[in-house]
Every structure is written in structure tokens, then in C-alpha cells.
Amino acid sequence: MNDKGSAIVVGGSLTGLAVAIALAKLGVLVRVIEQNEGMERLGTGLGVDRPLLSFVTGVDATRSGKVPALPVVRSFRETSTWRAIYAWLRAVADATGGVEVFQGRRVDEVTQTASSARVRGNAFDYEGDIVVGADGYRSLVRRVVDPANPIARYSGFVIWRGLVEEAWIGTATASLRGGRLPYAETARLVAYEVPGRDGNVTPGHRQITYAWYDASRTAWLRDAGFLAGDEILASIAPEAIPSALRDDLRRLASTRWKSPERDVLLAALDHEILFGTPLTQYLPNRLSNGRVAIVGDAAHVASPMVGAGLIFGLLDGVALGRAVAAAGGTTGTAGIMALREYEAERLEENRAHVRESLDATAALLRGLARP
Ligand SMILES: Cc1cc2nc3c(=O)[nH]c(=O)nc-3n(C[C@H](O)[C@H](O)[C@H](O)COP(=O)(O)OP(=O)(O)OC[C@H]3O[C@@H](n4cnc5c(N)ncnc54)[C@H](O)[C@@H]3O)c2cc1C
Numbered sequence: 001m002n003d004k005g006s007a008i009v010v011g012g013s014l015t016g017l018a019v020a021i022a023l024a025k026l027g028v029l030v031r032v033i034e035q036n037e038g039m040e041r042l043g044t045g046l047g048v049d050r051p052l053l054s055f056v057t058g059v060d061a062t063r064s065g066k067v068p069a070l071p072v073v074r075s076f077r078e079t080s081t082w083r084a085i086y087a088w089l090r091a092v093a094d095a096t097g098g099v100e101v102f103q104g105r106r107v108d109e110v111t112q113t114a115s116s117a118r119v120r121g122n123a124f125d126y127e128g129d130i131v132v133g134a135d136g137y138r139s140l141v142r143r144v145v146d147p148a149n150p151i152a153r154y155s156g157f158v159i160w161r162g163l164v165e166e167a168w169i170g171t172a173t174a175s176l177r178g179g180r181l182p183y184a185e186t187a188r189l190v191a192y193e194v195p196g197r198d199g200n201v202t203p204g205h206r207q208i209t210y211a212w213y214d215a216s217r218t219a220w221l222r223d224a225g226f227l228a229g230d231e232i233l234a235s236i237a238p239e240a241i242p243s244a245l246r247d248d249l250r251r252l253a254s255t256r257w258k259s260p261e262r263d264v265l266l267a268a269l270d271h272e273i274l275f276g277t278p279l280t281q282y283l284p285n286r287l288s289n290g291r292v293a294i295v296g297d298a299a300h301v302a303s304p305m306v307g308a309g310l311i312f313g314l315l316d317g318v319a320l321g322r323a324v325a326a327a328g329g330t331t332g333t334a335g336i337m338a339l340r341e342y343e344a345e346r347l348e349e350n351r352a353h354v355r356e357s358l359d360a361t362a363a364l365l366r367g368l369a370r371p
Pocket residue numbers: 010011012013014015016033034035036045046047048105106107108134135136137138139140159161211277295296297298304307308309310311313
């Protein structure tokens with residue numbers, strides 16, 4: 001029996017893998033349970049903080065060693081892609097003793113007693129000292145942590161997203177800016193360069209990630225079954241966008257946005273890789289309950305407008321690791337103490353981040369003409 005105890009992490013995306021590695025470094029045995037297989041998710045680009053990633057995992061993300069360095073494009077910040085960060089974290093997790101990743105297993109139930117916590121799904125049942133929910137904005141684990149406040153609420157926008165190859169639009173795009181317009185359909189656009197699929201960061205061989213904020217689709221989301229009450233039920237895959245809506249997006253992209261942003265959006269529509277993420281936000285009142293805690297987007301969901309979604313998840317991982325170390329392991333009462341300590345360290349900062357997001361989203365909506 002390991003005297004540092006055991007943890008089950010629900011969700012093996014970016015925060016889940018980072019937290020699992022942070023706990024395993026302390027000697028905790030960690031099982032990560034992920035519902036998807038491999039890298040099938042629809043990630044795009046995001047800002048990353050390699051020093052923080054290195055600190056959480058104990059592996060230098062800026063240099064190649066046992067694991068190749070994480071490719072980034074540098075501008076006023078470092079940017080990378082979900083796939084590249086996932087591949088890097090997965091390689092580190094695989095090289096870290098004490099982490100086991102199970103894919104293709106969906107957790108359906110989380111329970112706890114005074115001495116252990118448990119997750120169950122179709123054909124599996126695992127027990128550990130603590131359960132950490134890194135299961136994203138539609139978190140199941142959050143329902144156990146705070147049954148009175150279980151849902152990340154829809155916040156008025158669909159964000160159309162995708163990753164476009166620079167090669168598709170012919171030139172490197174030094175002048176990408178994005179911008180804001182006073183129309184609901186085209187409220188805001190953010191676009192920036194990230195590494196190519198193969199990690200190439202040479203101009204002309206990179207990808208461009210974009211996020212187009214559209215506040216005119218709420219009725220459609222309801223009619224199409226993506227929104228029930230305030231709760232988002234799924235992202236909108238490229239093939240789920242009906243041709244009339246695709247035509248409307250093409251018209252808006254052509255007439256409202258200027259080149260090179262227009263070229264990026266039209267290329268995404270031509271290649272049928274544009275997909276939608278309805279914007280949700282979640283202001284937490286709690287981050288732990290007994291032997292169960294939440295981290296990352298399960299714990300706090302903010303608009304990408306205020307950025308730093310991944311960074312806040314990594315900071316949760318740092319705090320959780322520190323709390324577990326201070327409690328001397330995760331077994332017995334130390335597990336509950338550690339999760340309480342984690343909550344005490346992270347709750348206010350996470351709430352402040354989400355409040356900033358709620359204010360920024362309300363301000364953006366106030367400035368828009370009705371569609
Ligand atoms: C448009 C957009 C742009 C963004 N831009 C940025 C940016 O520029 N900078 C930034 O830092 N962040 C950005 N983010 C946010 C960032 O992507 C996330 O904050 C970050 O990836 C952390 O996510 P996570 O690992 O906590 O959750 P997720 O990535 O949502 O992962 C949750 C995981 O849990 C799994 N799961 C869920 N339920 C279960 C279950 N019951 N059983 C098993 N597995 C389950 C899911 O399959 C998934 O793999 C952006 C987000 C969006 C939508």
C-alpha cells in the first residue's frame with residue numbers, strides 16, 4: 001500500500017493531465033478517467049505559459065529532453081494549440097511513474113464516504129482517497145461538490161472557432177488584428193497564429209486560430225437542441241451547421257470583416273472546419289466537498305475574452321499539489337484537509353476571474369444592435 005494515497009482524476013484533457021502529474025510527483029497513485037479516445041476533440045489555439053506548465057509538471061516545456069519541447073508562436077504572449085499541449089502533457093504523464101490514463105470511459109456517478117471516494121461507469125468502479133473533477137464546463141463532479149450550483153450558464157454568444165492553415169490563404173498574415181463591430185452577429189473577432197499541425201512555427205507553415213463572437217443565435221440553439229433552459233448540451237460540430245446558417249456566416253464573413261481576417265473565416269467555411277462553442281460562464285461558490293474537488297473549467301468557466309483559462313487550471317494544479325504536500329499525503333483525514341486548503345487558496349482568485357468575465361460579457365452585449 002502506498003502511504004501517499006491515491007487519487008482519481010475525472011477528465012484527461014489539459015487540466016486533468018497537469019493535475020495528475022502534479023499529484024504523482026508527490027508519490028500519489030493517480031488514475032485519470034477520460035471519456036474520449038485519444039485526440040478526437042475539437043481543440044483550437046490558446047495562450048500558454050510554458051514556465052508555469054514546467055513548474056506544475058516538473059518537466060521543462062521549453063527544451064527537448066525525454067519529451068520534445070512544446071512548440072509555441074511568440075508575440076506579446078506565447079500561443080500554441082490544444083493538440084500540441086495535450087500531446088506534450090500526455091507524453092509527460094506517460095513518462096511519470098504513478099499515473100495511469102484510461103480512455104474511452106465515461107464516469108456516470110461519483111460518491112464518497114468518510115474514508116474514500118468512488119467513481120463508477122459502464123463496466124468500471126474505482127475507489128481512491130480523493131476524486132478530482134477536471135471534467136470541463138459540463139462537469140458531473142461539480143454536481144457532487146456543489147449540488148446547489150451545478151451548471152455553467154449560457155451567456156448569450158456562440159463562438160465560431162477553427163484552425164486554418166496559413167498555406168490555405170496563400171500568405172503569412174503578419175497583420176491579423178481581429179476587432180469589434182456593433183452588430184450581434186459579428187460582435188467580436190480574435191485571430192492569431194499558432195504552430196502548424198507538425199509543430200512548425202515558420203511563417204507560412206503555421207495555423208491561425210480564430211474566435212468569432214456571435215450573439216444572434218440563441219433561438220437557433222434552442223430549436224436545434226443545443227440549449228435547454230440556461231444549460232448548453234453540446235458544442236456545434238461542423239457537420240451540425242445547417243447549410244442556410246453556413247451561407248449566412250459566409251455572407252457575414254464576406255461583408256463585415258476585412259482581409260486578412262475575412263480570408264481566414266472564408267477558408268474555414270470552405271474547408272468545413274468551422275465549429276461552434278456556445279459561451280458559458282460559471283461562478284463557483286465551492287471548490288471541494290469532503291473528498292471531492294473540482295479544478296480547471298469544471299471549477300470556473302470564464303469567457304476567452306478575459307483569457308487565461310488554461311493558466312487558471314494550471315494554478316489550481318499548483319495549489320492542489322501544495323495542499324496535498326502540506327497535508328502529508330492524501331490518505332485518511334489528510335485528504336479532506338488538503339482539499340479544504342486547496343479551496344481556501346483558489347476560491348477567491350477564481351471568483352474574481354469569473355466576475356471579470358461576467359462584466360466583460362455584459363458590456364459586450366450592451367454595446368450591440370439587435371439582429
Ligand atoms: C473559444 C475558446 C477559446 C479559448 N481560448 C483560450 C485562450 O486563449 N487561453 C486560455 O488559456 N484558455 C482558452 N480557452 C479555455 C481553455 O481551452 C480551457 O480553459 C482549458 O483547456 C482547460 O480545460 P479543462 O481541461 O479544465 O477542461 P476541458 O478541456 O473541457 O476537459 C474536460 C475533459 O473531461 C472529459 N470529461 C467530461 N465529462 C466526463 C465524464 N463524465 N467522464 C470522463 N471524462 C469526462 C472531457 O471529455 C474532456 O476531455 C478557450 C476556450 C474556448 C471555448
